[in-house]
Amino acid sequence: MAVTIKDVARRANVAPSTVSRVISNSSRISEKTKERVREAMKELGYHPNLNARSLANKSTKTIGVIMPNSAKVAFQNPFFPEVIRGITTKAYQEGYGLYLSTGQTEDEILEEVKQMVYGGRVDGILLLYSRVNDKVMPFLLEHGFPFVLIGRPYNIDESKVTFVNNDNYKAAKTVTDYLVLLGHKRIGFIGGNLDYVVTVDHMKGYEQALQNANIELREDYIVHHAEVKEGGQDAVIELMSIDQRPTALVVADDIMTFGVIRMLEDMEVHVPDDMSIVSFNNVMISELSSPPMTTVDIHIYDLGLQATHCLINKINDPDIEEKKVIIPHRLIKRQTCKKME
Amino acid sequence: MAVTIKDVARRANVAPSTVSRVISNSSRISEKTKERVREAMKELGYHPNLNARSLANKSTKTIGVIMPNSAKVAFQNPFFPEVIRGITTKAYQEGYGLYLSTGQTEDEILEEVKQMVYGGRVDGILLLYSRVNDKVMPFLLEHGFPFVLIGRPYNIDESKVTFVNNDNYKAAKTVTDYLVLLGHKRIGFIGGNLDYVVTVDHMKGYEQALQNANIELREDYIVHHAEVKEGGQDAVIELMSIDQRPTALVVADDIMTFGVIRMLEDMEVHVPDDMSIVSFNNVMISELSSPPMTTVDIHIYDLGLQATHCLINKINDPDIEEKKVIIPHRLIKRQTCKKME
DNA sequence: TTGAAAGCGCTAACAC
DNA sequence: GTGTTAGCGCTTTCAA
Numbered sequence: 165m166a167v168t169i170k171d172v173a174r175r176a177n178v179a180p181s182t183v184s185r186v187i188s189n190s191s192r193i194s195e196k197t198k199e200r201v202r203e204a205m206k207e208l209g210y211h212p213n214l215n216a217r218s219l220a221n222k223s224t225k226t227i228g229v230i231m232p233n234s235a236k237v238a239f240q241n242p243f244f245p246e247v248i249r250g251i252t253t254k255a256y257q258e259g260y261g262l263y264l265s266t267g268q269t270e271d272e273i274l275e276e277v278k279q280m281v282y283g284g285r286v287d288g289i290l291l292l293y294s295r296v297n298d299k300v301m302p303f304l305l306e307h308g309f310p311f312v313l314i315g316r317p318y319n320i321d322e323s324k325v326t327f328v329n330n331d332n333y334k335a336a337k338t339v340t341d342y343l344v345l346l347g348h349k350r351i352g353f354i355g356g357n358l359d360y361v362v363t364v365d366h367m368k369g370y371e372q373a374l375q376n377a378n379i380e381l382r383e384d385y386i387v388h389h390a391e392v393k394e395g396g397q398d399a400v401i402e403l404m405s406i407d408q409r410p411t412a413l414v415v416a417d418d419i420m421t422f423g424v425i426r427m428l429e430d431m432e433v434h435v436p437d438d439m440s441i442v443s444f445n446n447v448m449i450s451e452l453s454s455p456p457m458t459t460v461d462i463h464i465y466d467l468g469l470q471a472t473h474c475l476i477n478k479i480n481d482p483d484i485e486e487k488k489v490i491i492p493h494r495l496i497k498r499q500t501c502k503k504m505e
Numbered sequence: 506m507a508v509t510i511k512d513v514a515r516r517a518n519v520a521p522s523t524v525s526r527v528i529s530n531s532s533r534i535s536e537k538t539k540e541r542v543r544e545a546m547k548e549l550g551y552h553p554n555l556n557a558r559s560l561a562n563k564s565t566k567t568i569g570v571i572m573p574n575s576a577k578v579a580f581q582n583p584f585f586p587e588v589i590r591g592i593t594t595k596a597y598q599e600g601y602g603l604y605l606s607t608g609q610t611e612d613e614i615l616e617e618v619k620q621m622v623y624g625g626r627v628d629g630i631l632l633l634y635s636r637v638n639d640k641v642m643p644f645l646l647e648h649g650f651p652f653v654l655i656g657r658p659y660n661i662d663e664s665k666v667t668f669v670n671n672d673n674y675k676a677a678k679t680v681t682d683y684l685v686l687l688g689h690k691r692i693g694f695i696g697g698n699l700d701y702v703v704t705v706d707h708m709k710g711y712e713q714a715l716q717n718a719n720i721e722l723r724e725d726y727i728v729h730h731a732e733v734k735e736g737g738q739d740a741v742i743e744l745m746s747i748d749q750r751p752t753a754l755v756v757a758d759d760i761m762t763f764g765v766i767r768m769l770e771d772m773e774v775h776v777p778d779d780m781s782i783v784s785f786n787n788v789m790i791s792e793l794s795s796p797p798m799t800t801v802d803i804h805i806y807d808l809g810l811q812a813t814h815c816l817i818n819k820i821n822d823p824d825i826e827e828k829k830v831i832i833p834h835r836l837i838k839r840q841t842c843k844k845m846e
Numbered sequence: 847t848t849g850a851a852a853g854c855g856c857t858a859a860c861a862c
Numbered sequence: 863g864t865g866t867t868a869g870c871g872c873t874t875t876c877a878a
Contacts, residue, residue: 193848213560213625220872276602429795452764522858523864562856
C-alpha cells in the first residue's frame with residue numbers, strides 16, 4: 165500500500181489535517197511545521213492520491229476533450245492534432261490534465277459525456293466541433309456544466325455559450341472575392357460535411373461573394389464530401405465532368421486540396437495554370453504541396469489555446485459571463501492561384 | 506448534490522451494498538431486487554461517482570497515454586493521430602478512457618507519469634515512443650506498474666517489457682535493397698532524431714544493405730534531422746551540395762518526404778527521374794504527394810490497437826508474462842522510384 | 847497555529 | 863440473497 169497522508173502525519177508528529185494544509189500551502193501553518201512535514205514527505209516518498217482528493221474536493225483538475233464522432237475520420241485531419249497542441253499547452257500551464265473521448269458514434273459520445281459529467285471525471289469540457297443537430301451541447305447547457313465550444317453554436321442562443329471560432333463566413337467570402345478579382349467567373353466549391361457548422365458558414369461566404377460579383381450560382385459547381393482524402397478526389401471527378409468546367413476552386417480543407425491537386429494532375433489539368441485553388445486551415449504540410457497551396461491560416465493552435473483559457477476561467481468562476489472569441493484568419497498566398505488571362 | 510447510492514438504496518428499500526452489487530451485476534442478487542433497484546436508479550437519475558469508485562476500487566478504467574516530449578513536434582506527424590486512433594478503438598471496446606500527457610520536456614513528462622502512477626489516475630500506461638536514454642521506462646519498471654511500449658526498449662532487457670513494434674531494421678534494409686536492385690549505388694539517408702530507437706534501427710538496416718551490396722558507406726550521404734517539416738528540406742540542401750549527389754534517398758518519414766520532394770522540385774531535380782525516394786509510415790496523405798510516394802506501410806493503427814490490447818491484458822493479470830509483438834510492414838510501391846538507366 | 851473528527855460516494859468483507 | 867460496517871485517502875469544518 166502506498167504511503168498516505170497519515171503516514172506522513174505520524175512521521176512528522178502532526179495531525180493529518182496539518183499535512184493536508186501543508187500540501188495546499190495554507191498560510192496558517194508555521195514555516196517550521198511546514199518544513200518538518202515536507203521533510204517527512206520527502207523521506208517517505210509521499211504522493212497524494214488524486215482520486216481521494218477529487219472525491220473530497222469535487223475537483224479533478226482535468227478537462228474532457230470531445231472530438232467529433234468517429235475519431236476515425238477526425239484524426240485523419242491535422243486540424244485536430246494542432247488544436248490539441250494548443251489545448252495541451254494551456255492545460256499544462258494551468259495544471260490541468262486531459263481526458264479524451266473515445267466514442268465513435270454520436271450516441272456513444274453523448275454517453276461518454278454523461279459519464280464525465282455525472283461521474284465527476286472532469287471539471288469542464290471542450291467541444292472540438294460544432295455539429296448542426298448536436299445533442300451534447302444541450303445536455304451540458306441543461307446541467308450548467310462548464311464547457312467551451314470550438315466553433316459556433318447552431319440553433320442555440322449564442323449568448324448562452326462561450327465559444328471560440330474563426331469568422332468562417334468571412335474567410336470564405338474573402339477567398340472567393342480573391343478568385344473573382346483574379347478574373348475567375350466559374351468558381352467551384354468543394355465543401356466538407358454539411359452537418360458541420362463550419363461547412364455551412366463557408367458556403368454562405370462563397371455564395372455571398374458570387375452574388376456580390378453578379379455571378380450566377382450554379383448548383384453543379386457545389387460539391388460536398390465528408391471524407392477529406394477520397395472526398396477531394398471524388399469531387400474533382402464530379403466537377404470535371406461538367407461541360408463548362410470551373411477555372412477555380414474553393415476547397416474546404418487543405419488535406420482535401422492534396423487530393424484535389426493529385427487528381428487534377430492525373431487528368432493533366434495543371435494547377436495553377438488550368439485551375440486555381442484556395443483552401444482553408446494552413447496545416448503544417450500545406451506549404452509542402454506541389455505547388456505550395458494558397459490557403460487561409462485559421463490559427464488552429466490559438467483556437468485550442470484560447471478555448472482552454474476560457475474554459476479554465478469558467479471552471480474557476482462558474483458565474484463568469486459567456487464569451488465569444490473570434491480568432492483572426494489570414495490569407496496565405498502561395499502558388500495555387502493565377503490570374504485569368 | 507448529486508444522487509448517491511444511498512438515495513437509491515433508500516428509494517428501493519435495500520442496503521447500499523445491494524445497490525452496489527446491482528451495479529456490478531452480481532449474480533447473488535435476485536432478479537426481483539435488481540429490477541427494483543434499477544427502477545429506483547432510473548427514477549432518481551442515478552449515476553455512479555467514478556472518483557469514489559476508483560478510491561474504493563483502486564481501479565480507474567483509464568489508460569495513460571504518453572507522447573514523446575513536446576507534443577509540439579510529435580503531433581506534427583500523422584503517426585500520432587493514427588496510433589491514437591488504434592488505441593481509442595480498443596480502449597473504447599474495453600470500457601477504458603484515455604488520459605493524455607501534456608508535458609513538453611522530458612522532465613515534465615516524467616513528473617506527469619509519476620503523478621499518474623502515484624496519484625492513481627490510471628491503471629496502466631502506453632508509451633508512444635522509445636527514446637535512447639529514457640527515464641520513464643525505468644521508473645515504470647522499478648514500480649512494477651503495467652505499461653506497454655510502442656517501439657523497442659533500448660538498453661533494457663527486452664524480456665522485461667511488453668512492446669509492440671515493427672521490424673524497422675528489416676524494413677530499412679528491404680527498402681535499401683530495393684533501391685540497390687533498381688540499380689542505384691549512390692543512396693542517401695535522411696533520418697529522424699537519433700534519440701529515437703526507430704532512427705537507430707533504420708540506419709542499421711540501411712547500412713547493412715549497402716554493406717551486403719558492397720557499396721561503400723559515405724558519411725556525407727547520411728543526414729539526420731529532428732523536425733519533419735524543415736528537416737526534409739534542410740537535408741536536401743546538404744545532400745545536393747555534395748559533389749557526387751545521390752541518385753536515391755531513404756527518408757525516415759513520409760512527411761519529411763513531402764518537404765524533400767518540394768525542395769528537389771525547387772532545384773529542378775525531378776522525382777523519380779533524377780532522384781528515387783522511399784520512405785516510411787504510409788500515413789493517409791502519403792498517396793497524395795506528387796508523385797505519389799513509395800513507402801513502407803507500418804500499420805500504425807495496428808500498433809496502437811495491439812499495444813492497447815496487451816496493456817489491458819496486463820492490467821487484468823499483472824502476472825502475465827511479458828510479450829513482444831511485431832507488426833508486419835509492407836512496401837507500397839507508388840511512383841517515387843525508378844530504375845537507373 | 848494545530849488537532850479531532852466527520853464526511854466525500856463507493857466497495858467488499860463479514861455476518862446473518 | 864441481503865444488510866452492516868469498515869475502510870479507500872483526502873479535505874474541511876469546528877474546537878482548542
